[in-house]
Amino acid sequence: MQHATPWAESFSTLVNSRRSTRDFLPDAIPQSVLDAVLADANASPSWSNTQPYRIAIASGALRDRLQAELTQLFDAGMAAQRGGWWGKLKLLLGRKGLPDGDFVTNFEYPSDLQPRRRATGHGLYALLGIGRKDTAAREAQMRRNFEFFGAPTAIFVFVHSGLREFSVLDAGIWLQTLMLSAHAHGLATCAQGALATWAGPLREAYEIPPDYKLICGVSLGYASSHPVNQFNPGRADVAESQIPQKLSIQ
Numbered sequence: 001m002q003h004a005t006p007w008a009e010s011f012s013t014l015v016n017s018r019r020s021t022r023d024f025l026p027d028a029i030p031q032s033v034l035d036a037v038l039a040d041a042n043a044s045p046s047w048s049n050t051q052p053y054r055i056a057i058a059s060g061a062l063r064d065r066l067q068a069e070l071t072q073l074f075d076a077g078m079a080a081q082r083g084g085w086w087g088k089l090k091l092l093l094g095r096k097g098l099p100d101g102d103f104v105t106n107f108e109y110p111s112d113l114q115p116r117r118r119a120t121g122h123g124l125y126a127l128l129g130i131g132r133k134d135t136a137a138r139e140a141q142m143r144r145n146f147e148f149f150g151a152p153t154a155i156f157v158f159v160h161s162g163l164r165e166f167s168v169l170d171a172g173i174w175l176q177t178l179m180l181s182a183h184a185h186g187l188a189t190c191a192q193g194a195l196a197t198w199a200g201p202l203r204e205a206y207e208i209p210p211d212y213k214l215i216c217g218v219s220l221g222y223a224s225s226h227p228v229n230q231f232n233p234g235r236a237d238v239a240e241s242q243i244p245q246k247l248s249i250q
């Protein structure tokens with residue numbers, strides 16, 4: 001029997017103390033720290049070691065440009081929604097603000113997952129003092145996604161479409177390794193599906209190979225002391241995640 005390694009406890013502490021950060025200090029990440037975190041993420045396992053993902057890193061002026069473009073798209077999309085059917089028609093005709101991502105990010109949640117999604121949203125808004133009907137404040141908070149929550153660096157993750165769902169699975173493993181390594185290095189992160197809504201600004205900024213599709217982004221930097229960073233939505237019990245056994249064989 002293998003015995004636990006000396007890292008078991010530290011690993012558990014690391015995993016359980018990571019939280020999504022939604023307010024960052026503007027301080028830049030030293031290149032050596034970013035390099036170390038990326039090297040750790042690169043050590044992730046993948047399907048036949050194909051490593052079927054590519055990343056685009058944005059900091060400095062490019063990050064600022066992407067923030068400006070993405071927030072403009074967000075504002076245009078929101079204005080269209082507020083404008084009722086006429087706004088939506090204008091959105092369809094003008095296309096400015098119409099999501100052009102490779103994957104749909106705004107979909108109806110399956111009924112069994114909706115309660116968890118709702119609880120997470122409500123918990124976050126309650127912590128921020130945003131009421132259920134305060135759509136303006138909710139919108140402003142959603143907009144923060146496209147400001148990378150103030151983080152100095154954003155990483156966009158692209159997956160190879162030829163490996164189907166498995167490239168997405170591999171990218172998820174990469175992302176978790178990145179987030180844990182970042183956390184171990186004193187950095188904070190927020191994985192953001194929202195950052196896959198618009199791909200246009202990224203296609204202009206980077207030479208993205210044709211088979212690679214934008215799956216999500218992650219903001220990286222140093223956490224501020226804003227209370228939003230204390231948000232911990234908790235988890236279902238391990239037992240709840242388990243599929244009950246049908247056969248009575250042990």
Ligand SMILES: Cc1cc2nc3c(=O)[nH]c(=O)nc-3n(C[C@H](O)[C@H](O)[C@H](O)COP(=O)(O)O)c2cc1C
Pocket residue numbers: 018019020021022120145190191192193194195216231232233
């Ligand atoms: C793939 C993925 C996409 C996510 N997208 C967003 C997002 O667009 N905006 C956001 O604020 N949080 C996003 N999150 C963060 C989740 O809401 C968060 O991980 C979850 O509520 C659990 O909280 P914790 O990370 O603090 O443990 C995302 C997380 C993952 C893994």
